Amino acid sequence: MSEPSLSITTSSILSLEMPYSEQLCIRRTVYRGGDGPRAAIVSGIHGDELEGIYVCQLLADWLEQLARENPAGLAGTVELYPAMNPLGLDTLTRAIPVFDTDLNRNFPGSPGSDLPRRIAHAAMENLSGAALVIDIHASNIYLREIPQVRINTDFADSLVPLAERMNMDLIWLHGAMTVLEATIAHSLNSIGTPCLVVEMGVGMRITPDYCRQLMSGILTLWKDLGVLAPDVELPPPNHFPLIADDSNVHYLNAATSGLFVPVIEHWTDVRKGQLLGSIVSPLKGGILDEVRSPVDGILFTLREYPLVYEGSLMARIMARKRGVS
Amino acid sequence: MSSRDLVLMTAPLREDFSIPCHEIGPAEGIPTVSLVSGLHGNEINGIYILARLTDFLKAVENGAYPKLRLVQRALIIPAVNVLGTNTLRRAWPFDQSDQNRMFPGNQMGETTQRIAYTVLEATRKSTYRVDLHSSNLYFEELPQVRIYDPSPEERESARLFGLPAIMERSVSPVFTTTLMYAWKYWHGQNFLLQVGQAGSIQLDHCQQVFRGLVAFLGKIGVLEGVEVAEADQEPIYFARECSVHIYADRAGMFVSDKSLGKWVKEGQELGYIYDSFNGNVRTKIIATATGLLTGIRRQPMLFEGDLLVRICTKPS
Numbered sequence: 001m002s003e004p005s006l007s008i009t010t011s012s013i014l015s016l017e018m019p020y021s022e023q024l025c026i027r028r029t030v031y032r033g034g035d036g037p038r039a040a041i042v043s044g045i046h047g048d049e050l051e052g053i054y055v056c057q058l059l060a061d062w063l064e065q066l067a068r069e070n071p072a073g074l075a076g077t078v079e080l081y082p083a084m085n086p087l088g089l090d091t092l093t094r095a096i097p098v099f100d101t102d103l104n105r106n107f108p109g110s111p112g113s114d115l116p117r118r119i120a121h122a123a124m125e126n127l128s129g130a131a132l133v134i135d136i137h138a139s140n141i142y143l144r145e146i147p148q149v150r151i152n153t154d155f156a157d158s159l160v161p162l163a164e165r166m167n168m169d170l171i172w173l174h175g176a177m178t179v180l181e182a183t184i185a186h187s188l189n190s191i192g193t194p195c196l197v198v199e200m201g202v203g204m205r206i207t208p209d210y211c212r213q214l215m216s217g218i219l220t221l222w223k224d225l226g227v228l229a230p231d232v233e234l235p236p237p238n239h240f241p242l243i244a245d246d247s248n249v250h251y252l253n254a255a256t257s258g259l260f261v262p263v264i265e266h267w268t269d270v271r272k273g274q275l276l277g278s279i280v281s282p283l284k285g286g287i288l289d290e291v292r293s294p295v296d297g298i299l300f301t302l303r304e305y306p307l308v309y310e311g312s313l314m315a316r317i318m319a320r321k322r323g324v325s
Numbered sequence: 326m327s328s329r330d331l332v333l334m335t336a337p338l339r340e341d342f343s344i345p346c347h348e349i350g351p352a353e354g355i356p357t358v359s360l361v362s363g364l365h366g367n368e369i370n371g372i373y374i375l376a377r378l379t380d381f382l383k384a385v386e387n388g389a390y391p392k393l394r395l396v397q398r399a400l401i402i403p404a405v406n407v408l409g410t411n412t413l414r415r416a417w418p419f420d421q422s423d424q425n426r427m428f429p430g431n432q433m434g435e436t437t438q439r440i441a442y443t444v445l446e447a448t449r450k451s452t453y454r455v456d457l458h459s460s461n462l463y464f465e466e467l468p469q470v471r472i473y474d475p476s477p478e479e480r481e482s483a484r485l486f487g488l489p490a491i492m493e494r495s496v497s498p499v500f501t502t503t504l505m506y507a508w509k510y511w512h513g514q515n516f517l518l519q520v521g522q523a524g525s526i527q528l529d530h531c532q533q534v535f536r537g538l539v540a541f542l543g544k545i546g547v548l549e550g551v552e553v554a555e556a557d558q559e560p561i562y563f564a565r566e567c568s569v570h571i572y573a574d575r576a577g578m579f580v581s582d583k584s585l586g587k588w589v590k591e592g593q594e595l596g597y598i599y600d601s602f603n604g605n606v607r608t609k610i611i612a613t614a615t616g617l618l619t620g621i622r623r624q625p626m627l628f629e630g631d632l633l634v635r636i637c638t639k640p641s
Contacts (some may be wrong), residue, residue: 002640016576016628016630017576017577017628018576018628019576019577020602021602021629024628088550095421098628100415100627112572112630113572114628114630114631115628115629115631118630140422170424170497195452251434253433253434256335257336257337258337259337275604282337282338283338307337307338307419309334309335309337309419309436310338310436310439311433311434311435311437311438311439312419312435312436313435
C-alpha cells in the first residue's frame with residue numbers, strides 16, 4: 001500500500017501577451033490529495049481588495065503544514081486563485097487597468113474576446129464542476145464590512161446551509177438584480193457549481209482577525225464536504241451568522257456633504273435615535289448634520305473613508321427581527 | 326431661453342456644485358425633445374456638440390436666422406458628469422462609479438443615483454430623447470445612431486438624423502442600469518448617438534452630428550424652416566448580424582492609416598501589429614469582409630484579443 005501523498009503545484013490558467021514585452025499570467029496553486037471533492041478559493045477580482053489574498057496565504061500555510069504532518073488529511077483537491085486581476089493589484093486599481101472595466105461584470109466571459117472576458121472565461125473553465133467555490137471580496141476603500149456571506153435569493157436554498165457553516169457573522173440575502181448576472185458567483189451558480197461570496201473588511205487593507213475567522217470557517221466547510229478527511233482536527237466554529245435581507249437592512253446616506261466622523265465602533269448594537277457620528281464642515285467648522293440610527297439593530301457597515309458627498313453611504317444597520325438574538 | 330440648475334448639491338471642500346441645463350423654446354409645456362451628453366466626463370464630442378447646438382438655438386430664438394423658428398421646447402444637458410468633465414474622467418470622480426450604470430436612480434440613494442433620478446425625471450416625458458456618447462479613449466466610432474430593441478417608430482425616426490449608419494442592438498443584462506434602458510420604460514422614442522472617440526474633439530464627426538441634430542429637430546417639428554441638403558448617401562440600417570469584428574491575434578502596437586466612413590473590400594490591408602520591443606511586423610490586418618468601416622482602434626498598445634476594427638456589411 002502506497003503512502004498517502006499531497007502534491008502542490010503552481011500553474012497558470014491563462015497566459016496572455018501584453019503590449020510591450022511582458023506576459024500576463026493568472027496563477028493558481030493546486031493541492032491534490034485523495035479522490036474526494038474539489039474546492040476553490042478566488043480572490044483579487046477587484047485590485048483594491050486584499051483581505052482574500054491574505055486568506056489564501058493563511059490557507060496555503062495551513063495546507064503546507066498538512067502536507068508535512070498529515071498528507072492523508074487532504075481527501076480531495078484545493079485550488080487557490082489569489083489574484084484574478086493581477087494588473088489591478090499591481091496598480092492599486094479596482095477595475096482592470098486599461099480596460100477600465102470591472103472584472104466581476106464580465107462573466108461568464110468568452111475565449112476569443114478581450115482581456116477581461118478571457119480572464120472570466122478561463123476562470124469559469126477551471127472552476128466549473130467544483131464542489132464549492134468561495135469568492136472573497138473586501139468591500140471597497142469607502143466602507144468597512146463585518147465578515148458576511150452575500151447570497152442571491154435565487155440560490156438561497158442550496159447556499160444558505162453552506163454559508164451557515166462558514167464561521168461568519170452575517171448572511172445577507174439580496175434580491176436578484178440583472179446587473180449582477182455578469183458576476184462570477186451568479187455565472188457559477190447558474191451552471192450548478194455552488195459559489196459563495198464573502199464580503200469583509202475594507203479595501204486596500206487587511207483585517208487579520210477577520211481573515212483568520214474566515215479561514216477557520218472555510219476549513220470547517222471543506223471538512224463537511226469531504227475535501228478534508230474526517231480525522232482532521234479543527235477548532236469548532238465560534239461565530240454564528242445573523243440573517244439579513246432587503247426587509248431589515250437600513251441604509252444611512254449623507255444628507256449633506258462634509259467630513260463624516262463616527263462616534264461609534266463598527267459591529268456594535270445600536271438603539272433607535274442613537275448618535276452614530278456627525279458630518280462636520282472642514283471649511284467653516286461646526287456640525288452640519290448628526291447621523292442617528294433609525295432603528296434598534298446592528299451596525300454592520302460603517303464608512304471608513306471620511307469625506308462624503310450628499311448621498312454617500314455612511315452606514316448600514318440591520319434591524320433586529322423578532323426571534324433573532 | 327433659460328439656463329437652470331438641474332441638480333444643486335453641496336460639496337465637502339469647495340463651493341456647491343450644480344449640473345446646469347438649458348431649456349430653449351416656448352416657455353410652456355414639457356420639452357418635446359431632451360438631449361443629454363457627458364454622462365461620461367471624458368466624452369467631449371457630445372458636450373461640444375450640445376454646447377454649440379445651444380448657441381445655435383439661442384441665436385435662432387434671438388432672430389439671427391430669420392427663416393428659422395423654434396416652435397417647441399428642447400431640454401439640453403451638455404454634461405451630466407460635471408466633475409468628471411472638469412477632471413477629464415469617464416467615471417464620477419469621487420467614488421469612480423459609472424454614472425451611466427446608476428439609472429433609474431434613487432432620490433434617497435448614493436450621489437450618482439440621486440443625479441440619475443433627477444436626469445431621468447427631467448427627460449422621461451419628452452417625446453424624443455437622445456443620449457450622445459463618444460466610445461472610449463481607445464476606439465473611434467463613425468457617427469451613428471444606435472437603437473435598442475426598437476419600436477417601428479424608432480426605426481423610422483433614426484433615419485432623420487441623416488447619419489451614415491444606424492445600428493440596432495438588443496439590451497443586454499449588463500445595460501439595464503443605463504439611461505437608455507430607463508428611458509425605454511416611458512412612452513416616446515429613444516436614440517443613442519455614438520460620435521468618434523473620447524478624450525478629444527474630432528471636428529468632422531462633430532460637424533456631421535451637429536447638422537444631423539439640426540435636421541432631426543427640423544423633421545420632428547421642433548425647429549421650423551430647416552432646409553436639409555440631400556445627404557451624400559442614404560443612412561444604412563445595420564442589424565447586429567451585419568457587424569464583422571476583427572480582433573488582435575497578437576499583442577503589440579496597432580497602426581492604421583484608414584479613416585472611418587470608407588468602404589473596404591475583403592482582403593484589403595487595414596493596418597499592422599508591430600512587436601513593440603523588436604519593431605518587426607507581427608500581423609498584417611486584412612479586411613475579412615467587404616463593407617463600411619464603422620469603428621477602428623486608435624490607442625495603439627494592444628493586448629491579445631482587443632477589438633481592432635468593425636466593418637458593417639451591406640444588408641442584402
